[in-house]
Amino acid sequence: MSNLSAELPGKRLEILKETVPQSARVAVLANQANQNHASAMHNLTGAAQAPGLHLRIVELRRPDELDAAFAAMTRSGADALFVQGEPLLLDGLRGRIVDLAAKSRLHAMYSWRMYVDAGGLMAYGPSLPDMHRRAAAYVDKILKGTKPANLPVEQPTKFEFVINLKTAQALGLTIPPTVLFLADEVLQ
Numbered sequence: 134m135s136n137l138s139a140e141l142p143g144k145r146l147e148i149l150k151e152t153v154p155q156s157a158r159v160a161v162l163a164n165q166a167n168q169n170h171a172s173a174m175h176n177l178t179g180a181a182q183a184p185g186l187h188l189r190i191v192e193l194r195r196p197d198e199l200d201a202a203f204a205a206m207t208r209s210g211a212d213a214l215f216v217q218g219e220p221l222l223l224d225g226l227r228g229r230i231v232d233l234a235a236k237s238r239l240h241a242m243y244s245w246r247m248y249v250d251a252g253g254l255m256a257y258g259p260s261l262p263d264m265h266r267r268a269a270a271y272v273d274k275i276l277k278g279t280k281p282a283n284l285p286v287e288q289p290t291k292f293e294f295v296i297n298l299k300t301a302q303a304l305g306l307t308i309p310p311t312v313l314f315l316a317d318e319v320l321q
Contacts, residue, residue, distance in 0.1 A: 141244070141257070142174075142180065143176050143180030145244070146184075146215060147180065148242065148257055149215065152306075153213055154309075155212070156212045157186060158209065158213070159181070159186050159188050159211065160209065160239070161174075161177065161190050161191065161214075161215045161217060162193055162215070162217060164192065164193055164217075173217060174190070177215070188215075189206075191205050196225065203233045203234075206237060206239065211237075212240065213239060213240045213241070214234050214239040214240070214241040216241060216243045217244070227251050228251055228252075230248070230253075231251045234253065235304070240254055240304060241255070243256040244257075244258045245258050246260075246261070246293050249295045249297045252297065253297060254300045254301060254304065255294070255296045257292065259289035260292060293317050294316050294318075295319075296308060296316045296319050296320065297320045299320065
């Protein structure tokens with residue numbers, strides 16, 4: 134199963150810019166040492182050029198670097214945050230990332246809905262429950278004798294765009310009606 138991690142950053146950045154049109158400086162929380170992020174970062178950089186966004190990559194390789202990363206974002210004058218998903222590193226930090234984004238008053242876009250459920254502003258990405266159901270079908274086929282090499286790589290077919298209005302209000306942000314219309318779910 135693919136999660137389209139390289140293809141979706143441009144769309145996420147587009148949604149972020151439409152939601153917060155005044156944003157110009159976007160901090161990107163990412164681990165550049167992760168080779169899987171190379172194409173995602175390339176796509177993100179390309180997507181930032183058209184709307185005139187200035188991206189600043191803020192490196193995060195270890196959990197103990199999180200506070201320093203947010204301090205660097207504040208010093209650089211970032212007005213928005215883009216979290217490049219890396220489950221093994223970031224999932225354990227989800228609550229702290231959401232809290233620090235709110236404390237820093239950063240309008241944040243996340244890759245996964247679970248960040249919005251934890252209080253983050255918005256997320257756009259594949260539906261994890263849908264991907265898990267589809268992966269279970271693969272496991273079933275493998276347990277019944279199908280060789281994994283004979284199964285095709287599947288891409289997600291269901292995506293979620295979720296907005297947390299309570300967080301938007303706390304940030305003093307009014308979500309444009311056109312963006313609200315696009316949302317699959319709006320948390321109150």
